[in-house]
Amino acid sequence: MKEDLQSSFDILLNKLSDWGSAFVENLPNIVLAVAVLLAAYFLARYTSKGVSKLVAKRVPQKSITNLISNLTTVVVVLFGLFLALSILDLNDALMSLLTGAGVAGLVVGLALQGALSNTISGVVLSFRKNIRIGDWIETNGFAGEVVKINLNNFIIKEADNNKVIIPNKTILENPLKNFTLTNKMRVVLGCGVGYESDLDFVENLTKKTVKEAIDQVKSMDDVEFYFEEFGGSSINFIIRFYITSESAIEKLRAKNTVIKALKKAFDKEGINIPFPIRTLEFNTGLKVNSKEFAEALSTN
Template identity: 60%
Template sequence: MKEQFNKSLENLIDKLIRWFNTIIENIPNFILAILVMIAAYFTAKYISKLVVKLVGKKVEQDSIKKAIARVSAVVVVTLGLFVALGVLNLSKALTSLLAGAGVVGLAIGLALQGTLANTFAGLMLSFRKKIQIGHWVETTGYSGEVIDINLKDFTLKEADNNLVIIPNKTILENPLKNYSLTTRMRVFLECGVGYESDLEKVEQLTKQVIANSFDQVKSADDVEFYYTEFGDSSINYLCRFWIEAESMLAKLRAKTTAIIEIKKAYDKEGINIPFPIRTLEFNNKLNLQSNQDSSKPSN
């Protein structure tokens, strides 16, 4: 029993001595590995700041800039960790770490497919020059001003001040109309006048009123005017003209102004804008003789 104890003690001491010798031999490697990690840390901080400055020239959103900077810092620190493990001759640990990272990454990717899709879509949207914060856009049935683009969603503020939050993936996969990419918009105005109206006078008056109401319309000749149909109660027309505007609200204001001024001009000139009516005609010439004959009793 005593011999077994002494033998076990000798083995333990032998192992401790070998470990100690190994540590002494690898002290330079330990120091070098620590220096590598310290260098990687400070390099990551510098690259993070540099990435924020570079990305800031293309992207306005702070959330996107910070996310890209963090990813860059993580990549640099990870590379430093791999170099440090290589310095310590831990190639097997490095291989196991890479294999584990691959398995974990696959599992996370499968579990967060929707989230990752929105994240990558947010990055792509942030670098698109045709979609910027402050633009007035219309997509997936919603219309409003873009007030935020982050890694998860796309936020619109509608004309009624309601906020609409749309997943980035939805924005990227659906058509989007951007009213702010051009400084000109065309206003469409439809109306109708009574059948008794002088159609040539209506056309000239309408075009002149619009030309006088908007500085962007140089003359009446710049206003398009077309009669479109004989309606049930009126002769309908379509009027079109260009204005300087970058949002749907400006277009609606211009249309409102045009309707008000046209109504004033029509009232002054006695031009009727009829509303739908239905006229019922009754024939009062009754055939009394036939009625009387039918009322006589038959023999």
């Protein structure tokens, strides 16, 4: 029993002695590896700050700036870690680490495919010059002002002050209309007048009214006027003119102004804006005996 304990104790001492000798032999490499890790840590901090400032000049979204800054930190630290492992001659551990990281990355990527797709789309949207915070856009059936571009979603504020959250992937995959990219916007408005109206007078009055109501319309020639059809109750026409604006709300305001001005002008000149009517014709040519008709009603 004592011999077994002594043998085990000797083996332990030999192991400790071998480890001590290996530590002393590899002490320069260990010191160098630790120095590399420390250098990578401080380099990652300074690199992260520099990249953050550089990205912030081009991307207003703080979330995107933080993401790129953190990715830079991870890349620099991982590079320092791999270099330190190579200095310690731990190639097997390095290969195992790379293999495990690759498998883990594949599993995570498959599990979070939708979330990663939205994140990548958010980064792409943040660097697009034709979509910026404050722009008035229309996409996926919604229209409003872009208030935020996050990593996972796109937030717009509609004219009624409601906010719509749209996945970034959906924005990239569907058409998008950006009203802010051009400073001219065409306003189209339809109306109708009675059949008794003087159409030439209606056209001239309409153009004059639009010119006086909208400051951006400099002359009557800037107003396009077209009669469209003989409607059921009126002769219908449309007017078109341009305004200088980067927001769709100005288009609604222009319509509102012109509608009120046209109503006042037409009322002043006695021009009728008919509403839909229906005429019932009872003169069918049939002769009805009032006495027989009364008897039929009484029996029923």
